[in-house]
Amino acid sequence: SQRVVIIGAGIVGTNLADELVSRGWSDITVVEQGPLHMPGGSTSHAPGLVFQTSPSKTMTHLARYTVEKLLSIEKDGHRCFNQVGGLEVATTPARLEDLKRKHGYASSWGIEARLVSAEECCKMYPHLNNDMVLGGLHIPSDGLALAARATQLLIERTSKAGVRYLGHTPVTGIEREGRRVTGVSTPSGTLPADIVVSCAGFWGVELGAMVGVEIPLLPLAHQYAKTTAVPALAGRGINNMINGMNATLPILRHQDKRLYYREHGGQYGIGYYGHRPMPVVAASLGLTPKEVDEKNMPSRLDFTTEDFDPAWKESQKLLPALQNTEIADGFNGVFSFTPDGGPILGQPSHLDGFYVAEAVWVTHSAGVARALAQILTTGRSDIDVSECELSRFEEVQLNGDYVSETGQQNFVEIYDILHPLQQRASPRNLRVSPFYARQQDLGAVFFETGGWERPWWYEANKDLVKSLPLSWQPVERDAWSAQLHSPISAAEAWKTRNAVAMFDMTAFHRFDVRGPGAVGLLQRLTTSDITTKPGTVTYTLLLNDHGGIRGDIFVLRLDDDVFQIGANTATDLAYLTREARVQEQKTPGQWIQVRDITGSTCCIGLWGPRARDVIAGISTVDVSNKGLPYFSLKKTVLQGIPVTLIRKSYVGELGWEIQTSAEYGQRLWDTIWQAGKLHGLIAGGRSAFNSMRLEKGYRTYGVDMTTEHNPFEAGVSYAVDANKKGDFVGKAALQRLSKQVPSRRLRALTVDDGRSMILGKEPVFYNGKAAGYVTTAAFGYTIGKPSAYAWLPGYVREGETVEVEYFGKRIRATVEAESLYDPEMNRLRQ
């Protein structure tokens, strides 16, 4: 087996050692700077509350596995998980509504949960102030992880299996030869390794810097306090229970005031996120002392009482039993925050053998460790972890200022009720397309993604709403789905379907892939034959060896050895870069250059039945269907501007993506705008775009389909070339999968009443039972109904009725044949 060095013996590092050992790997060393019995990282003082349910399916499933695993670790009657259940209470009507939404997530992801009345909350949790509580959400399988104990038991069990643990051993450097790590250096010498995994928690930034890898996490201090003995908790015989199961009440969240609670025998433990963010630089904490104890460890900073004052007042209100107690002990404990709140898992593209698993809560620890162990041993994790990928961040999101500002913001908002389209106020305007000034002039309302500002709709189109035909008039929305929405989107969709609109496509990733090895690379990684003649466009899939979808891309063949890739994520770039490097090493001379050209280029999607009229007026090349057929491209000049015309469309209408380099962008916009005046051209935003995309049946990678799905289930087998010659990643798996009847399918739904909105991630019920979940949803303006995609069991047929739960209300929907709009593709191919 490979020689593995794991840095850090916290809950993540020890779980990883355990998961690797259980998969038959034997040469593992765990290096820990602190003493092994209490290493002094975040795990050593973690109160261990495990609330499993979140809006993310991935995170919920990582948590669910962690609970299962911790429940299974036991020694001499000492267990590692106290399954007391979890109770989240609402003290405001908005929170009560939000708990309904959360209950929906639990149903979607398969976690048993129950909405409970105020009365039931108080029965379940007698110390609650029944004048304050309006209701709650109870999750029986949540509970308390005894994380420090679990770490010790894992050290014991993996040591027996041959894992070496080196305590009091700081890693001071990571050794490498070329692009491969070869080991770690410590004061007592070098430890050779084929694989080095940094599980260093909030020290991750420092470890990454040793090999030039930017780790976008921010250590922040978070307040946790214990009260003096609470009379109401006395006399229950659990104060000093030897097995550490010192709690019987459910773990409790009072998110309206950014608070959570647990019992410690006769005392209460209180955690608070309402205080000012307190960033910490891990390197400034100094070396872990030789002796660490409960009060003295690098991750435990002095308690700042004044920051906790509001928490204490609120706690005494919510739990009147605390009124006769005091704060006995408190600390500001350090752990990691990231720009999007997710963990960081994976490897950098420029280096082999170096992995990270950081910014992981106890809640997800075993799940993350298993995912990484699966990736190391089989190349793929059962649970899709693309949203945890180290490579998901754009370059602009890796710098210290960005990480600091967004990390602090995530700390502040951790318990806030956030709309799925919620926009951060800052940092903004990090990346703007060359069309930005023109878009501002048109009153664009910008939403941010990956640092890019993208118009969501244009206020300039407001008056069009009045002139919409009756069947296009937007229906009234409920208050939640009306947020961050404008009826102007309906008008923009109408114009696209009936005249012509231009959409800013700049933020979509574009990579230039060229060189003598480029054909070989793309043939090996994609499901299509890309040896078509230059000038063609191919929609294709990137699979893993198991046939799971790891991306969907457009391959544009510009010349024999020159391609442009249209991709979804920065992770696609990391994958192509790594694979190009690996291939080049195997076949010297067959070099491949992979370059991100997203920012140096820009792109306008010009779509609608009159798009040809607009382009014909300014083009010197033949833009007829014969001259430039669907899925073909041509380099040309539009009124002096060098462009590439690409005959493709995300919205299902005739048209082109028109690409040029950044310096010509504004002129290109103006030229098209001018030419379009005669034909009723407008600018359209992403909101209308999403609606039309969904109607047309185009999937969004990472939302509608992930590595957990194969092309047959996801309805994209049309992107697999069954006759493709030669081998490609996932081919063997596809041949096997093609013979199976899918047990689940991604299905299109429309809402029967034509007006009830859904937004995504809601549970879907079939014959009264939870059977699947919605991925994306939007009002389909052309079809005049809300529409959605949902994963459903294979036995649910087209035409059947299902119910989608939205804020506790069941909405009837019909499973539809695809596409909902122009299934014959007549509009696109005309």
Ligand code: FAD
């Ligand atoms: P750590 O436990 O910090 O382990 C990393 C280890 O790496 C450390 O032991 C460190 O000494 C070692 N290390 C670092 N650098 C080096 C080096 N150069 N050489 C050798 N070793 C090195 N999570 C929950 O899920 N639920 C909760 O209720 C909860 N409450 C929390 C309350 C507080 C007050 C705090 C601070 C955190 C809380 N967390 C909670 C978060 C949770 O504790 C952490 O996310 C988790 O413990 C991180 O585990 P880890 O193994 O990644 O990191």
